[in-house]
Amino acid sequence: MKSIFSTLVNVGLVVLVLCTSCTSDNPTEELAEAHYLKAVVNGKLFVADESNVVVANNQLHIVATHMESSTSIFFTLNAKDTGTYVLGVTEENLQNNVAGYLQSATKSGYVTTYAAGNIGSVSIEHFDIENKNISGTFNFTAKNSDYQSITIKDGEFQIQY
Template sequence: MKIAQFKPQFFVLFLATLFVSCVYEPVDGTVEPDPGSGGNTSGIFKADFNNNTWTAAETQVVISGNFIEISAIKSNGEGFAFQIEANETGTYAANVNIVAYSPAGSEYGYWSLNDDNPDENTGSITITKIDTEKKTISGTFQFKGYWSDPDTPRAAIEFKNGVFTDLPYITEEETNDSFSAKVGGTNFVSTDILAFEINSGADDWITIGASDTNMNEISISVRTGLAAGTTYPITVNRLTDDVQASYEDENGEHEAVSGSVKIISITEDRIQGTFSFTTNGTPSINVTEGSFDVAY
């Protein structure tokens, strides 16, 4: 599956864990809040489905260099999450952006992409107003959502009459996370950062991804439980390495085959480190002077 913004290695994982333990951060803003974590309670976010009107108790919005991120939840954890490749008003197709609803307590959800027919017009999101003085955003949406777990199929749901009005937003300048590196000696300047934890039993990972204005991407993954102050090597054995990395550009994904990641500090919700690596392929790509300091 390929989705328009971050490449599949980011977003398939992002969507699979969207309402469980991940944090999507366009340059450090938290889009998906935990219930009671202090998100915005002003403004309105609602939609009709299953013969009921759903109204959010809490929202968070971030407008970054490339994306508009909207999260809306109830106190039980169910909610909507949007990621739109835009930073201005307009109407955007749902099937080439991220539009999702997840029930309470589920790691799966109803996505705006039909895996059996990716070109299907499943709906749209319209950004009607971005008030830069009041720092609020308004718009409408409607989409057909397909259940994301192929092993337990469910009927698609039509989400109608969606509206969000005067939701407060923050911008990348107001956040604290950072990600930088040099690719072939040229500065890689991140405009969007994705950080999340994947819980899969004994093999849990923290993944940090960053995109620049040209949609080139760097991904760093580290196993949870690593020690601060320790440098971990990258080898060609992705099954046993404690850290992994890759770089992706218009020519595709280039996996790291050597290098290292140093963990400077790590807590239950934030990680800081440095990295450098060399990729496979001919010619190989050297990524140097890498650093990150992100919440996840």
């Protein structure tokens, strides 16, 4: 199981490094510009100041990072259109959609592949590949390799990539 976790963390970090990014020094300014990813992580507000989107091979990869705290929320979804994508180890998630939360400074992370059952979803409300913008909402619970949980709720994103 730890090798699966390590692979997912490495994939998330590679996507983060290889993608082009949209940044802002001020998260509030970014929200005002209608380009954001935010959520409540274990009761604390997370607002990304950098976000990366890659669409390839019918997969959607989003990595959003808060640079000061070196934390990221990521999604890897088998998505090519709008809809709701189930997370967690379930019969409904045959596409292996994955989400997680990474803490780079401590090299720890939480992923939905460690959580049995339907533990969340990502809803894509707008997905325009031609004009390169996407928006939606998300909520999920993820676990680390020691099966400790983290809850991410009230997630929203609107990203121009």
